[in-house]
Amino acid sequence: MIRVRATFEKKGRAKYISHLDLNRCMLRTFRRSRLPIWYTEGFNPHPYYSFALALSLGYESSCEILDFNLTDDDISMEQIRDQLNAVMPEGMSIVSVALQEQKITAIAKAKYEFSLKTEDVDGLFEAVCQLTAAPEILIEKKTKKGMKTVDIKPDLEVLSCVKTDDSVDMTMYLPAGTQTNYNPSLFIEALKRVTEIPFESENIRRTAILCADNTLFK
Amino acid sequence: MSTLKEKIEKHLLEVQKPSRYIGGEVGSVIKDKSKVDVRFAFCFPDTYDIGMSHLGMKILYSLTNERENYWCERCFAPGLDFEEIMRKNDIPLYALESLDPIKDFDFIGFTLQYELSYTGVLNMLDLAGIPVFSKDRTEELTQIVVAGGPCVCNPEPLADFFDIFILGEGEEVNLELMDLYWEMKQQGAKRMDFLRRAAQIPGVYVPQFYHFFYKEDGTIDRMEVTDGAPEKVTKRIIKDFDKVYYPDNFVVPFTEIVHDRVSVEVLRGCIRGCRFCQAGFIYRPFREKSTDTIVSETKSLCENTGYDEVSLASLSTSDHSEIDPMLTRLIKYTEGERVNLSLPSLRVDNFSESLLNKIKKVRKSGLTFAAEGGTQRLRDVINKNVSEEEIMSTCRIAFEGGYSAVKLYFMMGLPTETDEDIVGIAELAQRIIDLFYSIEDRPRGKGVQISISCATFVPKPFTPFQFEPQDTREMIEHKQKLLMDSVTSRKVKVSYHDPNVSMLEVILAKGDRRLCKSIYTAWKKGCKFDSWSEHFRFNLWLEAFAECGIDPAFYANRRFDYDEILPWDHLDYLVSKEFFIRENKTAHKAVTTPNCRERCSGCGVNKAVGRDCF
Numbered sequence: 112m113i114r115v116r117a118t119f120e121k122k123g124r125a126k127y128i129s130h131l132d133l134n135r136c137m138l139r140t141f142r143r144s145r146l147p148i149w150y151t152e153g154f155n156p157h158p159y160y161s162f163a164l165a166l167s168l169g170y171e172s173s174c175e176i177l178d179f180n181l182t183d184d185d186i187s188m189e190q191i192r193d194q195l196n197a198v199m200p201e202g203m204s205i206v207s208v209a210l211q212e213q214k215i216t217a218i219a220k221a222k223y224e225f226s227l228k229t230e231d232v233d234g235l236f237e238a239v240c241q242l243t244a245a246p247e248i249l250i251e252k253k254t255k256k257g258m259k260t261v262d263i264k265p266d267l268e269v270l271s272c273v274k275t276d277d278s279v280d281m282t283m284y285l286p287a288g289t290q291t292n293y294n295p296s297l298f299i300e301a302l303k304r305v306t307e308i309p310f311e312s313e314n315i316r317r318t319a320i321l322c323a324d325n326t327l328f329k
Numbered sequence: 330m331s332t333l334k335e336k337i338e339k340h341l342l343e344v345q346k347p348s349r350y351i352g353g354e355v356g357s358v359i360k361d362k363s364k365v366d367v368r369f370a371f372c373f374p375d376t377y378d379i380g381m382s383h384l385g386m387k388i389l390y391s392l393t394n395e396r397e398n399y400w401c402e403r404c405f406a407p408g409l410d411f412e413e414i415m416r417k418n419d420i421p422l423y424a425l426e427s428l429d430p431i432k433d434f435d436f437i438g439f440t441l442q443y444e445l446s447y448t449g450v451l452n453m454l455d456l457a458g459i460p461v462f463s464k465d466r467t468e469e470l471t472q473i474v475v476a477g478g479p480c481v482c483n484p485e486p487l488a489d490f491f492d493i494f495i496l497g498e499g500e501e502v503n504l505e506l507m508d509l510y511w512e513m514k515q516q517g518a519k520r521m522d523f524l525r526r527a528a529q530i531p532g533v534y535v536p537q538f539y540h541f542f543y544k545e546d547g548t549i550d551r552m553e554v555t556d557g558a559p560e561k562v563t564k565r566i567i568k569d570f571d572k573v574y575y576p577d578n579f580v581v582p583f584t585e586i587v588h589d590r591v592s593v594e595v596l597r598g599c600i601r602g603c604r605f606c607q608a609g610f611i612y613r614p615f616r617e618k619s620t621d622t623i624v625s626e627t628k629s630l631c632e633n634t635g636y637d638e639v640s641l642a643s644l645s646t647s648d649h650s651e652i653d654p655m656l657t658r659l660i661k662y663t664e665g666e667r668v669n670l671s672l673p674s675l676r677v678d679n680f681s682e683s684l685l686n687k688i689k690k691v692r693k694s695g696l697t698f699a700a701e702g703g704t705q706r707l708r709d710v711i712n713k714n715v716s717e718e719e720i721m722s723t724c725r726i727a728f729e730g731g732y733s734a735v736k737l738y739f740m741m742g743l744p745t746e747t748d749e750d751i752v753g754i755a756e757l758a759q760r761i762i763d764l765f766y767s768i769e770d771r772p773r774g775k776g777v778q779i780s781i782s783c784a785t786f787v788p789k790p791f792t793p794f795q796f797e798p799q800d801t802r803e804m805i806e807h808k809q810k811l812l813m814d815s816v817t818s819r820k821v822k823v824s825y826h827d828p829n830v831s832m833l834e835v836i837l838a839k840g841d842r843r844l845c846k847s848i849y850t851a852w853k854k855g856c857k858f859d860s861w862s863e864h865f866r867f868n869l870w871l872e873a874f875a876e877c878g879i880d881p882a883f884y885a886n887r888r889f890d891y892d893e894i895l896p897w898d899h900l901d902y903l904v905s906k907e908f909f910i911r912e913n914k915t916a917h918k919a920v921t922t923p924n925c926r927e928r929c930s931g932c933g934v935n936k937a938v939g940r941d942c943f
Contacts, residue, residue, distance in 0.1 A: 124353035127341060132348060132583040139355070139581055139635030150667070169342045198635070200583075201353040 125202025352425035374449030391576035441480035497564030532565035570616035703753030742800035755815035785831035793912030
């Protein structure tokens with residue numbers, strides 16, 4: 112048995128596939144691919160596979176991670192990739208396949224990119240700068256125990272913030288993994304609360320999944 | 330200017346289950362529209378989750394798309410949340426493959442599976458920006474609104490809204506219609522020219538060429554036919570069913586749908602002749618697929634879709650002449666591939682032990698029996714040829730096999746029904762409970778659970794009961810109360826259907842074209858998704874009937890005479906009216922008719938197709 116880690120894109124119309132639906136979708140994709148996927152043992156055997164992180168509905172990604180086991184040790188990584196890509200839904204494709212190196216718990220953060228569309232680019236840019244410079248950024252986050260106020264400032268790493276003709280484009284790291292998970296909508300909500308300039312977030316996409324030392328998770 | 334796709338995507342995250350509205354599913358067919366000659370929007374007048382479960386759409390979708398220059402796309406009713414957004418933002422109803430508005434399509438085809446979806450048709454046409462009434466549509470040859478499906482056997486209540494109804498099985502006639510369209514389109518023909526020629530294709534009914542005149546008592550006096558259309562329109566059937574086109578792939582949805590699995594059609598028609606059952610008559614003659622075909626279709630569909638569940642579709646799967654060897658071969662395949670096999674539509678009377686063992690191998694779920702009537706007399710009236718002995722012996726096999734929950738379907742308000750028949754339902758349930766406790770090796774640990782589900786009988790066209798009145802609400806309420814009072818055990822659970830829903834169903838099922846205005850009015854008042862209990866608003870329907878001068882009881886609670894001209898008499902479903910009259914009389918004598926395999930009952934379908942059924 113080999114433990115495989117595939118990196119896949121989820122773009123275009125595929126961004127409307129919810130995480131729950133993605134699970135079912137992958138099951139059928141594996142079946143169509145006829146790869147020798149390993150089934151769990153026990154009373155109700157099912158094919159074993161898991162996603163490293165959930166992706167919010169409506170976000171695109173170029174770096175989603177899917178782990179699964181195959182019963183055939185001799186199959187090549189290229190063959191796995193090609194067999195899956197032949198039967199993936201529109202908008203989804205396997206970028207790379209490799210053996211699993213690190214444990215899932217090594218994931219610490221994810222990189223996000225998005226555009227904030229507005230008619231007042233300068234004003235919004237100013238508001239973003241003020242927000243990121245503030246000593247704390249408090250937001251209401253829904254948790255299993257109800258609403259909780261959290262400060263996302265300590266975990267927020269803004270990598271870039273640039274003006275275009277009709278938007279402010281941002282790149283940032285946010286915590287991800289088994290402990291804390293923030294997604295850009297928290298930052299966007301916080302921004303909405305500090306500025307009256309109308310804007311709409313567009314093209315939110317996850318572009319990297321990283322370990323604590325900013326190296327790519329493998 | 331933003332494209333329609335951009336407009337849709339702008340709002341898609343505001344609605345429930347957005348993947349229903351954007352297409353892109355595995356198995357969906359995308360074509361280059363510049364190379365397509367005829368575009369067909371296959372519309373289901375309910376939401377995606379329901380419509381995507383419909384087998385007929387899957388068949389006709391794939392079949393049409395096999396033709397390179399034709400493109401069939403799917404279209405469903407949006408949920409209320411998305412409909413509001415569409416109306417507010419001028420998003421016209423669009424097809425899921427191209428995301429193009431369906432108003433620009435050559436054909437807008439609806440499947441009419443149940444009467445309570447009729448307002449959904451009007452709402453979808455309106456959302457599409459297509460005139461709801463046929464007479465208001467363009468003179469040009471485009472935007473032909475057609476319908477097929479079981480309700481088309483009496484399409485009169487929708488006659489004003491459709492250009493064409495297609496009677497019977499669509500596998501051949503749909504393409505003939507599209508071929509004619511393309512031929513005439515190239516010649517620059519107008520809509521009316523096309524409709525006149527189309528009316529000459531067998532199975533094609535163009536309602537505007539048929540004119541009805543009524544007597545003072547409200548019944549039909551006579552019908553006149555114009556424009557050279559035939560006096561009778563005969564439904565289409567596929568002669569060689571084993572060779573009929575069947576898709577080797579389905580569109581696989583992302584979101585969960587009602588029937589989320591591979592369906593393989595094993596037979597068409599039914600040999601049983603239950604007198605209340607429309608499907609049992611309108612899909613005649615009985616034809617089955619060979620085991621080889623069934624197995625190979627199962628394999629290719631499972632492989633191409635990736636589904637891990639397959640279900641056999643038919644009116645009565647256990648009536649297949651090769652049921653045992655067929656299941657043996659199917660189970661061999663499905664077990665090897667870790668696919669679940671489910672078998673709905675099994676009958677009580679030929680439910681053998683070996684069959685049960687096969688099902689058990691597949692999955693242990695509840696057992697459901699359609700007993701329909703509470704006493705033997707009533708079951709004889711409706712020709713449900715199931716005896717109490719058979720029900721009991723089947724339950725015994727099931728209990729001994731480890732089952733402890735049984736679901737029983739009944740109808741209430743059947744012709745000749747008395748209080749005794751209602752009490753009989755409760756008594757039958759009690760005898761099943763007694764049987765359970767009399768069995769030595771019954772399942773231990775949990776008690777027996779009997780669920781009784783009671784629907785109100787709806788007399789339907791093209792059945793021996795088409796002449797029958799429906800019970801009034803007062804009668805049904807009395808019977809419901811009687812049943813509740815007769816059930817004493819807590820091991821029996823009873824559930825009902827809303828009698829108002831059944832009343833609307835019968836009006837729309839047996840109505841004539843004077844009802845078109847009422848349907849339009851009800852929809853204008855806000856009726857839609859009538860089959861969803863949370864959206865069903867009977868008071869608005871009653872208002873609509875009153876405003877349009879329609880007496881609901883005329884359709885629902887009146888006995889139609891044998892010699893009365895019925896609104897569907899000009900449509901020929903190959904089973905003769907004489908047969909229905911004969912069967913109706915036999916029913917009132919509580920005499921049964923044997924199934925078609927035992928003895929031909931002379932319904933007329935063999936004459937029409939020119940061969941014996943067996």
